[in-house]
Amino acid sequence: MLLHRARDGRREVLLVHPGGPFWKRRDDGAWSIPKGEIEPGETAIEVARREFQEELGQPLPPGELMPLGTIRQAGGKVVHAWAAAGDFDLGGLESVTFEMEWPPRSGRTQAFPEVDRAGWFDLETARGKILEAQRTFLDRFEEKAGGG
Numbered sequence: 001m002l003l004h005r006a007r008d009g010r011r012e013v014l015l016v017h018p019g020g021p022f023w024k025r026r027d028d029g030a031w032s033i034p035k036g037e038i039e040p041g042e043t044a045i046e047v048a049r050r051e052f053q054e055e056l057g058q059p060l061p062p063g064e065l066m067p068l069g070t071i072r073q074a075g076g077k078v079v080h081a082w083a084a085a086g087d088f089d090l091g092g093l094e095s096v097t098f099e100m101e102w103p104p105r106s107g108r109t110q111a112f113p114e115v116d117r118a119g120w121f122d123l124e125t126a127r128g129k130i131l132e133a134q135r136t137f138l139d140r141f142e143e144k145a146g147g148g
Helices: 044-056 123-129 132-145
Strands: 002-007 010-018 065-072 078-085 097-101 109-113 115-122
Touching: 002 132, 010 123, 010 132, 044 078, 044 115, 065 132, 078 132, 109 115, 115 123, 123 132
Parallel strands: 002 078
Antiparallel strands: 002 010, 010 115, 065 078, 097 109
């Protein structure tokens, strides 16, 4: 879900940074829209709403959704996206966690947040932050929304 808002005469989008040790030092090209896997019996739009809540700790603001289509990321994951107007207080971020063995082969399990931070970015900055395959969503959003 690509949440967007108008701030100081420009359009901004909300991106999330993945948590965990593999992403800790990565910034440009590492951010994403809130997204997740479709479980049996779920629709893509239900997943988008659920993942927004799980990754950010707040429900998606009510309102109309603008379809942005589908992309396939480098690893093969198919991502469906919509844009929604709304605001999000970055101080309210409360992501669900996942567990993994860390450090590798240590036998110890640690919990990490799925999202360790979120940020509002103008479209130009967002293009440098977001995963390469997801830049298409920014282009589609800008085209449908009528510029930055």
